[in-house]
Amino acid sequence: MRRKSDKDRASSKDRSLSKDKHAKDRPQTPLLQKQIKLGMIMESPPVLFIGSPTQSTGALISGRLQLTPLVSESIIETMIMSLECVTTTKRPVQDRCRECLTNVSDLYEWKFLTKPKVLNQLDGVQEMPFSHMIPGHLPVTTHGHIGSLDYYLHVRARTSDGQEVEFRRDLIIQRALVPGPDKHSIRIFPPTSLQLQVTLPSIVHPLGEFPVECKMTGIVSKKDDTQIRWRLRKLTWRIEEVESMISPACPKHAGKVGGQGKGVQHEQTREVGWEELKQGWKTDFTEGAVEGEFKAFVDAAMKPNCGMDSPNGLKVSHNLIIELVIAEEWSSLRKPGNPTPTGAARVLRTQFALNVTARAGMGLAWDDEMPPSYEDVPDSPPHYKNEHTTIQTYEGDDLHLDVDHLTLGS
Ligand SMILES: [Zn+2]
Missing domain, CATH: 2.60.40.640 (Immunoglobulin-like)
Incomplete structure (x- = not known):
């Protein structure tokens, strides 16, 4: 490009x-x-x-x-x-x-x-x-x-x-960046009735963890005297750092990119934080919801950068990607406490923009008379890409083993 x-x-x-x-x-x-x-x-x-x-x-x-x-x-x-x-x-x-x-x-x-x-x-x-x-x-x-x-x-x-x-x-x-109110986001996963609500801090730092609140509703659908419900089996979060750069050409080599003042765009994505969770949430089939809070963190060992956008073409941004593996189970309404896994499982995937920024910490000697103001954080431009959700059939082995085990044990 x-x-x-x-x-x-x-x-x-x-x-x-x-x-x-x-x-x-x-x-x-x-x-x-x-x-x-x-x-x-x-x-x-x-x-x-x-x-x-x-x-x-x-x-x-x-x-x-x-x-x-x-x-x-x-x-x-x-x-x-x-x-x-x-x-x-x-x-x-x-x-x-x-x-x-x-x-x-x-x-x-x-x-x-x-x-x-x-x-x-x-x-x-x-x-x-x-x-x-x-x-x-x-x-x-x-x-x-x-x-x-x-x-x-x-x-x-x-x-x-x-x-x-x-x-x-x-x-x-x-x-x-000055912290503002937490960011609430809602993601839907058509054609299911599943809805994921996520609450994130307005800013996060390259060192230290931050809370992520999740609530998924619509996990139960009833029909006559039976119900089909989704059980959350695994939650994986990842933080990716997206870096893009326009490499300029010097006057001598401008011909290689189609003229003076032009450049070539490069982009690279790398993971700067990751964890897989198999517990830590509450499931309430009566309410049809599963919810929990986990701590995510940018891994300092990965030498993460803070978000930035330079007019000369260097840009760094971050996304939090959440992947939920859910398994389907069936039960009769008369005996809801005795469900049977159907063997079907899905992977729900969605992502959120993260503002990774330095801590205000110690370097405030000159500026500390300026009180933080929420107006300092501008509304983010629309990230249509980040609103994207996907739903896929789960094909990993470990989950099926878990499900089989549950069937045998119950
Ligand atoms: Zn050159």
Whole structure:
């Protein structure tokens, strides 16, 4: 699939990340002795946006650049720091092409000097403060399997001998969506009269469990003096992480994808949580309902990402998939306590969108005067795909064994 490039990518610079590497590889001769060393101290807490991209007020960063003179006297002619957004694809349009692999955009630039600055080694380390409000709409730092998004503070200083000295520090940006009321969903499974009601938290975190309340009604159908009913035998839940990325083509390889500014879309789905339950619910055939609550969790060992949607094509989302295996049984209304399995079984499958987001936790130093507000969580766009339910004949072996066993035992 091909898609036109968005404005963000078009405005980014065609610049590789090779400078640091080449600087290190260059043989060090006495004539090329560096005049200064750069360093940085961050004073602000880790960047954590509170609320959705449209609601977050952003986060303030502040710190100090450190200049250590390495020679008795040095002159710095220019010193610039950029806030860089680096997007990397693991599926480049052209193998081993650095420009296809990596895309760098400058989001902000600090110019520290208006005129050359003279440093004297005897004065020791010089510090230059900086601060900036990082806008809250930016997509969060993400390390996916087909793409990644990183931010860096990249400092470049030019000394009077024409040398460029660089320093780069990564800036991790996270987002904590504000919790809202629990989400109630109803799923139906035509042509049966089964109806599944599920209650989920509005947000979940990559670490720790969350409650899922389920109630299924319509499990009994009566006819004359007999009844047919469905017994829940097994519940399986899975959390899948869906990652998609548009790999851009560099100008040199644009021909491979049909022109400049176009790219190739990739998608990958992986499981980041799973469990099979065979008990833990209450069945009430008089009411015709089965209900229970279980704990689901995103498995931290899978290194899950938080949900995000970047205008340059990287997107991560999550679904909770619930699968119910139900077995049919028959009984007469005169002796309802003595059912007979009919041998028929079905698999009901449905899924729900999950908002996986960072914890508001500790990083609140700057934003903690802002009370949480439910308006901060926008209504999700319709996910017709996620409303989908399926019903299939169950063909696994273990359940039939269970059913046979029940028949023999009762
Ligand atoms: Zn290329």
